[in-house]
Amino acid sequence: MNVKAQITNNPWLHRFAVLTAIITFLLLGVGGLVTSHEAGMSVPDWPTSYGYNMFALPIKFWKGGALFEHSHRLLASGAGFFTTVLAVWLWLKDSRKWMKWLGVTAFLLVVAQGVLGGLRVTLKMNNLGVIHGVVGQSFFILICAIALFTSRFWREWVAGGKTFLVSRGLWVFVLATTILIFCQLILGATMRGQHAGLAIPDFPTAYGKLWPDTSADAVARYNANRVEVISTNPITPFQIILQMAHRIVALAVFILVAVAAWLSWKRLGGKSPLAKLAAFWLGLIVCQIALGAWTVWSNKAADVATLHVLVGALSLVTGALWCIIAFGRREGAANLAPAKTISGAFGTSPAMAANK
Amino acid sequence: MKSALSILAIGFFGVWQAASAADITGVITLKGAPPAETDLGSYIMGNPDCAAMYQGQKMPTTHFYVVGPDGGFADVVVSLKGVTGKSTGASAPPAVLDQKNCVYTPGILAIQTGQKLIVKNSDMCVHNVHSAPTVAGNAEHNDVQMPGGADLTYTFPKAEMFVKFECNVHPWMKAWVSVLDSPYFSVSDKDGKFVIKNVPPGKYTIEANHRKLGAQTQDVQVKDGDVTVNFTFEIK
Secondary structure (H helix, E strand, O other): OOHHHHOOOOHHHHHHHHHHHHHHHHHHHHHHHHHHOOOOOOOOOOOOEOOEOHHHOOHHHOOHHHHHHHHHHHHHHHHHHHHHHHHHHHHHHOOOHHHHHHHHHHHHHHHHHHHHHHHHHHOOOHHHHHHHHHHHHHHHHHHHHHHHHOOHHHHHHHOOOOOOOEOHHHHHHHHHHHHHHHHHHHHHHHHHOOOOOOOOOOOOOEOOEOOOOOOHHHHHHHHHOOOOOOOOOOOOHHHHHHHHHHHHHHHHHHHHHHHHHHHHHHHHOOOOHHHHHHHHHHHHHHHHHHHHHHHHHOOOOHHHHHHHHHHHHHHHHHHHHHHHHHHOOEOOOOOOOOOOOOOOOOOOOHHHHHHO | OHHHHHHHHHHHHHHHHHHHOEEEEEEEEEEOOOOOOOEOHHHHHOOHHHHHHHOOOOOOEOOOOOEOOOOEEOOOEEEEEOOOOOOOOOOOOOEEEEEEOOEEEOOEEEEEOOOOEEEEEOOOOOEEEEEEOOOOOOOOEEEEEOOOOOOEEEOOOOOEEEEEEEOOOOOOOEEEEEEEOOOOEEEOOOOOEEEEEEEOOEEEEEEEEEOOOEEEEEEEEEOOOOEEOOEEEEOO
């Protein structure tokens, strides 16, 4: 049976999936603004807003922190609606069984994410906010993957129109790097969830040193000299170490993604979509590091910090999509492409020439 | 006859204790230059409701270090450390925290366990009142308060220093309420002066606690007359 024919050609389904991904991305942005503006608790009730039906909240209340929180709720409702339609559409029209269930998974995840957000407000559980942020990033990966699986590119890819293999070593390397980025996002979400502002106010130094003093006296001195307005919780040694870990992991991610981009280019050739994606990935990481530095230099300005969250989400999803695309083309994988092999994780092989 | 004598003895003891109780007074000073406070103007101007309250008026700043001309240090909570279970909060008049011109007034407040804390909204805009205690037994609250809405009343059963109150609609609005388990406390005024009234005779440890600079203690003995205890905080 022709593999290409197994995948339904439904460009409108793909466009709708892309639209859902864009809405999800915007939702992540508004969610980031909610946290950056410390506005998460500005509307104390849920699913109502100030006692009103969420969709009928008078415009006079859309101000200050409530503007961000209420916009987040409305956009989340929109994302929920679009995801529901997408799941139903996939169930009815996509011929692949696993895609039907992927749609169901997306639906369940968006419902869970909405409930998590609501419970974070009503139960006043700060830690749920961190989980809410991380689940949001995971949901974004899922929706982007659905958009990929419904695309013409994917049909041609699966049908073997694009013929090269990825060494298992390179695939594992990119997967590990992507997992590290996910851990980095968890670190970032935990830092933002402390509501303590910048634990370290300078960059690239840390309190003027390579490694900051985290003794009780030093931390007391740091807190005494902070005149914070929005995030007023005192900083702790844990938060300082958390930010140092975030900086170190950022450097590690940069090195790993640079290596991944170089290997992809070298092994797969510059015309390969995976090499192009890896180069784009490296560009994102460079932007992300610059945004991280700017976040510190701007004293965690809300818009800059939010942009940092968004580029982080794009970095994660780029790595994840690279892994998904390359999954079926791993050396030794049961794939549908014409057989070509690349031996060794990073060693040279005759097949490299064929890839180019 | 026996019970009447007991009541008489208790009454006599109470009167004797009140008569021999003394005040602990003192001055808190700050040595060193505190960091400059942050102007809240850019935050307030970003919200049309609050900006309208400040037309032609000077914008407020943060007030972490309120220091008088002679170095008197305000907003330091002074209390008798380790004195617990003496709260008269249930019968004490309520304390008041007001939201006026999109700022909490006062920014630092001390109350007793069980004492009512009334939070008012004197503004013509909505606020949410979000209190975030961290000691087990003190519940976190987050309530919306409409303009002209009813006052909100809170009590805290457990002693806790600097419970944060904030409005997330206007996130620069913060106040810190300290909850003490006795009536023996005071908050230093703009000149750094404090008075803890009617302290029964005895040996105590007196603690001065500033939200940013932490706590200092001194031992004090209260006998017949008033006692003076001064504290000096230093910012490095």
